[in-house]
Structures are given as structure tokens and as C-alpha cells.
Amino acid sequence: xxxxxxxxxxxxxxxxxxxxxxxxxxxxxxxxxxxxxxxxxxxxxxxxxxxxxxxxxxxxxxxxxxxxxxxxxxxxxxxxxxxxxxxxxxxxxxxxxxxxxxxxxxxxxxxxxxxxxxxxxxxxxxxxxxxxxxxxxxxxxxxxxxxxxxxxxxxxxxxxxxxxxxxxxxxxxxxxxxxxxxxxxxxxxxxxxxxxxxxxxxxxxxxxxxxxxxxxxxxxxxxxxxxxxxxxxxxxxxxxxxxxxxxxxxxxxxxxxxxxxxxxxxxxxxxxxxxxxxxxxxxxxxxxxxxxxxxxxxxxxxxxxxxxxxxxxxxxxxxxxxxxxxxxxxxxxxxxxxxxxxxxxxxxxxxxxxxxxxxxxxxxxxxxxxxxxxxxxxxxxxxxxxxxxxxxxxxxxxxxxxxxxxxxxxxxxxxxxxxxxxxxxxxxxxxxxx
Amino acid sequence: xxxxxxxxxxxxxxxxxxxxxxxxxxxxxxxxxxxxxxxxxxxxxxxxxxxxxxxxxxxxxxxxxxxxxxxxxxxxxxxxxxxxxxxxxxxxxxxxxxxxxxxxxxxxxxxxxxxxxxxxxxxxxxxxxxxxxxxxxxxxxxxxxxxxxxxxxxxxxxxxxxxxxxxxxxxxxxxxxxxxxxxxxxxxxxxxxxxxxxxxxxxxxxxxxxxxxxxxxxxxxxxxxxxxxxxxxxxxxxxxxxxxxxxxxxxxxxxxxxxxxx
Numbered sequence: 297x298x299x300x301x302x303x304x305x306x307x308x309x310x311x312x313x314x315x316x317x318x319x320x321x322x323x324x325x326x327x328x329x330x331x332x333x334x335x336x337x338x339x340x341x342x343x344x345x346x347x348x349x350x351x352x353x354x355x356x357x358x359x360x361x362x363x364x365x366x367x368x369x370x371x372x373x374x375x376x377x378x379x380x381x382x383x384x385x386x387x388x389x390x391x392x393x394x395x396x397x398x399x400x401x402x403x404x405x406x407x408x409x410x411x412x413x414x415x416x417x418x419x420x421x422x423x424x425x426x427x428x429x430x431x432x433x434x435x436x437x438x439x440x441x442x443x444x445x446x447x448x449x450x451x452x453x454x455x456x457x458x459x460x461x462x463x464x465x466x467x468x469x470x471x472x473x474x475x476x477x478x479x480x481x482x483x484x485x486x487x488x489x490x491x492x493x494x495x496x497x498x499x500x501x502x503x504x505x506x507x508x509x510x511x512x513x514x515x516x517x518x519x520x521x522x523x524x525x526x527x528x529x530x531x532x533x534x535x536x537x538x539x540x541x542x543x544x545x546x547x548x549x550x551x552x553x554x555x556x557x558x559x560x561x562x563x564x565x566x567x568x569x570x571x572x573x574x575x576x577x578x579x580x581x582x583x584x585x586x587x588x589x590x591x592x593x594x595x596x597x598x599x600x601x602x603x604x605x606x607x608x609x610x611x612x613x614x615x616x617x618x619x620x621x622x623x624x625x626x627x628x629x630x631x632x633x634x635x636x637x638x639x640x641x642x643x644x645x646x647x648x649x650x651x652x653x654x655x656x657x658x659x660x661x662x663x664x665x666x667x668x669x670x671x672x673x674x675x676x677x678x679x680x681x682x683x684x685x686x687x688x689x690x691x692x693x694x695x696x697x698x699x700x701x702x703x704x705x706x707x708x709x710x711x712x713x714x715x716x717x718x719x720x721x722x723x724x725x726x727x728x729x730x
Numbered sequence: 731x732x733x734x735x736x737x738x739x740x741x742x743x744x745x746x747x748x749x750x751x752x753x754x755x756x757x758x759x760x761x762x763x764x765x766x767x768x769x770x771x772x773x774x775x776x777x778x779x780x781x782x783x784x785x786x787x788x789x790x791x792x793x794x795x796x797x798x799x800x801x802x803x804x805x806x807x808x809x810x811x812x813x814x815x816x817x818x819x820x821x822x823x824x825x826x827x828x829x830x831x832x833x834x835x836x837x838x839x840x841x842x843x844x845x846x847x848x849x850x851x852x853x854x855x856x857x858x859x860x861x862x863x864x865x866x867x868x869x870x871x872x873x874x875x876x877x878x879x880x881x882x883x884x885x886x887x888x889x890x891x892x893x894x895x896x897x898x899x900x901x902x903x904x905x906x907x908x909x910x911x912x913x914x915x916x917x918x919x920x921x922x923x924x925x926x927x928x929x930x931x932x933x934x935x936x937x938x939x940x941x942x943x944x945x946x947x948x949x950x951x952x953x954x955x956x957x958x959x960x961x962x963x964x965x966x967x968x969x970x971x972x973x974x975x976x977x978x979x980x981x982x983x984x985x986x987x988x989x990x991x992x
Contacts, residue, residue: 365751
């Protein structure tokens with residue numbers, strides 16, 4: 297075995313910290329060059345695409361929400377849109393606005409968590425946010441307040457923060473009254489202020505110099521910074537309907553990982569998430585978010601994945617400002633949900649989860665039974681890009697100590713806010729040196 | 731060793747097959763988190779910290795179910811290192827949604843999802859933590875409730891056994907003054923057989939309970955099912971309603987199987 301070969305060095309991170317789910321990294325260096333870098337997702341498979349078969353089409357949102365406790369709204373949203381597409385129905389605009397408001401809550405909560413509790417400790421040099429709170433109490437408390445405001449918004453509309461119960465195919469079980477929504481307004485106003493301060497704070501962090509020419513993929517919408525709606529946009533200029541996702545992006549199964557890997561049909565890695573959304577939609581950010589981006593100096597496309605923390609903060613500003621706008625303009629829908637009758641057919645949809653584009657595709661029969669399900673989460677797509685980033689980080693630094701390489705790689709992985717529960721059908725880091 | 735003097739009790743948070751939502755509930759205690767860490771030392775919680783200290787631990791919170799041979803071994807090790815072991819969530823107490831495999835063919839599941847099914851190591855069943863090791867307390871829910879989690883942590887830190895209501899959701903719903911969605915609205919509801927604890931969320935949103943907290947202590951599913959049938963549910967629908975996030979809880983499992991034979 298290469299482990300005994302003195303020219304081979306194996307470096308392993310057995311359990312990635314501050315990411316959602318169970319992943320590891322394996323790095324093998326032979327004769328001073330990188331022989332293999334594998335992001336291993338050993339999170340055990342839960343077989344969602346198989347257990348959905350035979351279930352009723354109305355069950356897909358609540359079942360797929362259980363793929364991820366951090367971004368359940370994303371699963372609820374992609375599932376309801378895909379099922380509505382399959383059944384050929386479109387809920388009224390007021391329902392759609394309420395869905396966007398719910399999604400704003402998840403962006404604030406999930407980004408708030410990642411910025412402050414998972415990502416920031418890397419920049420400030422701590423093991424965790426609790427340790428960081430001893431020296432930077434106001435920064436951490438501000439982050440907790442933001443996260444809490446996002447959670448409160450999800451709870452108000454969805455019934456609870458994790459696995460909301462109020463979303464259904466066709467709309468909601470119960471639409472809040474106007475005055476119920478107004479109650480949360482002062483809190484979101486305060487959150488907007490916290491978000492602006494957070495964006496200005498993270499923009500001043502020291503970022504490692506690292507850039508790559510990524511192929512970004514995100515939704516693009518003529519009127520909005522994308523959440524629920526839009527077409528697929530590629531940073532090479534291509535745009536296409538979401539229905540064509542699988543014509544362009546294909547999944548393969550690497551034997552070392554429980555996550556399927558996605559590339560373009562031509563074999564190119566793609567990058568989804570905040571950097572991609574920002575690259576394709578910057579001018580549709582809310583005014584305060586645009587102003588924060590300007591202050592941060594992000595006037596054009598950003599290719600440094602470490603700066604994703606800034607773009608996440610800018611997106612929180614956007615989500616708070618958008619939420620205020622939606623609350624002010626809210627008129628309850630005539631019916632909380634429209635009746636949806638199943639018909640035999642297929643439906644697909646993509647929405648923007650905090651960590652990137654989440655694609656669902658279902659086939660149902662005329663009784664509404666699910667015949668097949670395909671779910672492609674952003675972390676599975678980003679997996680190949682993360683491995684390429686790791687290669688570029690490690691290749692010039694093969695003589696660094698194992699400990700240094702481990703830290704470097706873990707940081708590089710966290711830039712993507714990977715969600716491993718989602719991607720399993722996804723992550724495990726070992727380093728082997730030869 | 732029990733904590734002494736100024737030494738804080740050591741807490742560990744473990745993940746098995748799950749969505750992470752229940753451990754996230756701890757991080758969602760935004761108001762209490764920093765105060766909590768004054769009272770306990772978070773010794774092992776990989777989702778929140780890159781500092782992972784070795785055991786033994788005074789209290790382990792365990793999320794997730796057992797779905798691989800590796801997990802079956804690891805839970806033994808967790809138990810050995812933990813003075814108290816409390817499970818959090820429906821995966822840990824009843825196998826979770828991934829226990830739907832218990833009623834299907836695992837090989838066909840693998841083929842549905844993976845191009846190279848032979849490379850996937852996975853047990854044929856998803857089983858609760860208590861089927862593998864002794865558990866000191868099971869906190870129910872998909873996901874768990876934040877107030878219940880804080881209460882259970884407090885009790886455990888004082889060395890007291892937590893007592894939470896094991897009656898059905900109906901009691902909670904009535905106390906909240908919610909009109910019965912089933913009797914008044916004709917909506918199928920699992921409230922009469924589901925353990926209280928969520929705050930009657932679904933009925934408060936004009937929705938029937940779908941059983942996140944698992945069976946209540948004296949769940950009479952055989953009495954409920956005929957009512958559900960009268961509201962229009964056919965046998966396949968009855969199988970499905972008992973077979974979601976607590977599918978492997980004994981009362982729900984038996985009832986779903988009874989209707990599978992119909």
C-alpha cells in the first residue's frame with residue numbers, strides 16, 4: 297500500500313467540522329505532487345428518491361423537507377413548484393408573495409447561521425462562535441439576533457422554524473391576516489440594520505487571495521433577485537428554461553462518495569450559490585443591498601470563494617429589505633390554496649436555496665402517485681468545484697505540514713456552506729502522501 | 731466522573747442518519763445559547779465547533795437512526811463514553827423517514843438512487859437508538875420542540891429525570907382553544923393517537939396532525955382508523971398516513987401493516 301511508501305503522504309480529515317452533515321477529505325501526495333483529492337460524503341444514504349415512489353404528490357413537500365433541517369423551506373418550495381408544474385396550475389400572486397416572504401426568512405436564518413457560527417470563526421481564528429463571543433461579544437450577539445429574526449419570520453408564516461407545516465401544493469393551509477404579519481415588522485427593521493452592520497463588518501475581513509474562472513449557474517429573473525422563479529442562467533451567457541436542466545447538467549456516481557457528482561454535459565464543473573446568484577443578478581438586489589455591495593467594493597463579478605461571506609451578508613440585507621416590502625404590500629390571498637387535481641405527467645422546478653440552486657423533477661400518474669423523483673441539491677453540484685478548488689490550494693503548497701493543509705482544505709470547503717445531508721446522495725477528507 | 735466544583739458538565743452532540751434539524755434546534759436557542767455554555771462545556775459538537783474533545787462525556791445528545799454497520803458500532807462507543815444518553819428527534823426514537831426502507835427492498839432502493847449500488851454500504855433497516863443501546867430519555871418530534879429541549883437539558887444537568895406529557899395531541903389542542911379539524915372540518919387528523927408537544931401546530935393552521943411526535947402512550951390507532959376511512963381515506967392512504975416520520979414506532983407500524991393487508 298502507498299501508505300508505507302516513504303514518498304507518499306496521506307492527509308485525512310475524518311470529520312469536517314462546522315459543516316452541515318457528515319463529510320471527510322482525503323488528500324494523497326506523491327513525489328511532491330497532488331495525486332488525489334477527494335471530498336467524501338460518508339453521510340449514510342437515506343434513499344429519498346426511492347422512498348418517494350408510490351407516495352401521493354401532495355406528500356413530496358413535507359417528505360423532502362426532511363432531507364435538510366437547515367434549508368427545509370428550499371425543499372418545500374422546489375417541491376410545490378414542481379408538483380404545480382406537473383398538474384398545470386399556478387397559484388395567485390398573493391400566494392407567490394407569501395412564499396417569497398417565507399423564503400426571505402430562510403435566507404436570513406441560514407445565512408445568519410453560516411456567516412456567524414460556521415464561517416466567521418475561520419476568519420477570526422477561533423474553533424467556534426461561542427469561543428469568538430468572548431472577544432467579540434457584539435458581533436456574535438448581532439449574528440444570533442439576525443438568525444433569530446429569520447427564524448421568527450419562518451415560524452410566523454410556516455408554523456415552526458424547522459420543517460414548517462403550513463406549506464402545501466397549491467398554496468398554504470392558512471394564510472396569515474395582515475395585522476399578524478405587521479407584528480413582525482419592527483423586528484425585521486432591526487434585522488435590516490443588523491444585516492447592514494454585518495455586511496460592512498465582514499467586508500473588512502482579510503481574504504486569502506484566491507480566484508478561479510468559475511462557470512456560475514443560478515436562476516435569473518427579469519424583475520427579482522431570484523428565489524422561487526426564473527430561468528437557468530450560465531455565466532458563459534447561455535440561458536435556458538429550468539425544464540432543460542438535465543439536458544445540460546448530468547450526474548455521475550463516484551465510488552468514494554455517497555453524493556452523486558454533477559457536471560455539464562461537456563464535463564465542466566459548475567459553481568452554484570451566492571457568488572453565482574450575485575454574478576448574474578447583482579443589479580436586481582434591493583437598494584440597501586446594492587449600497588452594501590458598493591461599500592464592500594463588489595462592483596462586478598466576484599471570483600474569490602472566500603468573499604462569499606460578504607455576498608451572503610449582502611443577500612441578508614436584500615432578504616430583510618425585500619421582506620419589509622412584502623409585508624407592507626401584503627393582502628391575504630382570496631383562498632390560502634387553490635385546489636390541485638393530479639394529472640399524469642412530469643414537472644420540474646428549481647429554486648434558490650441559501651447555498652445554491654435546488655432542482656426537483658417528478659413524474660406522477662393520473663391518481664397523483666409519484667412514479668419517479670429526482671432531486672439535485674446544490675452541494676452535490678458544487679462538489680466537483682470544491683475538489684478543483686482544493687487542488688488549486690494544495691498543489692503550490694505540497695510541502696506544508698499536514699496540519700496546515702488540513703486547515704487550508706477545511707476552510708476552502710466551508711466557503712461553499714456545504715450541506716452534506718442534502719448532498720447524500722453527497723462528503724469524507726483524508727490526505728495520503730507518496 | 732461526575733462534575734465537581736467549578737468544573738462544568740461536558741456535553742456531546744452526535745449525528746447518525748438524520749437531517750441535522752434536531753441538533754440545529756440547539757443552535758436555534760439564540761437567547762439561551764451563550765448562557766447555556768456558561769453552565770456546560772460543549773466538548774464535542776462538530777456541526778458547531780472544530781474543537782472536538784475526547785470523552786468521557788456527562789451528557790450525550792444523539793440525533794439520527796442506525797442505518798449502517800459503522801453506525802451500529804459507533805453508537806456502542808458513544809454509549810460507553812456517556813454518563814447520560816438522551817436521544818433527540820423522530821429518527822433516533824423511531825427510525826425517521828428513512829425507515830420506509832424497512833417496508834421495502836433495500837437493494838431496489840439502492841438501484842433507484844445510485845449508478846453503482848454495490849459501492850453503497852447500508853443496512854436493510856433504519857432502527858431507533860434504543861434498539862441498540864440503553865437510552866436514558868427519548869425526546870420526541872420531527873423536529874424536536876425547542877422549549878422541551880431546554881427543559882430536558884436543565885433536568886439532566888440537575889440529575890433529574892425529565893417528565894414530559896405522553897398524552898395525545900387532542901389535550902393540547904383543546905387547551906389551545908382550537909376547533910377540532912376532524913369533527914368540525916372533516917379533515918383526517920392523527921392528533922388522537924399522536925403525542926403532544928408541538929403546540930398543536932397543524933390544527934392551528936387548519937391542517938390535520940401528521941404525527942411528527944410519534945404515537946402517544948395509549949394510542950388507540952385501531953379506533954381512529956375507521957373514522958379516517960369515513961372521511962374518505964382508502965387503505966393505501968391509511969398505510970401512508972401512519973407511515974411517515976415515525977413509521978417504525980410499534981403502534982404506527984402495526985396499524986400501517988394492518989391496512990396493507992386490506
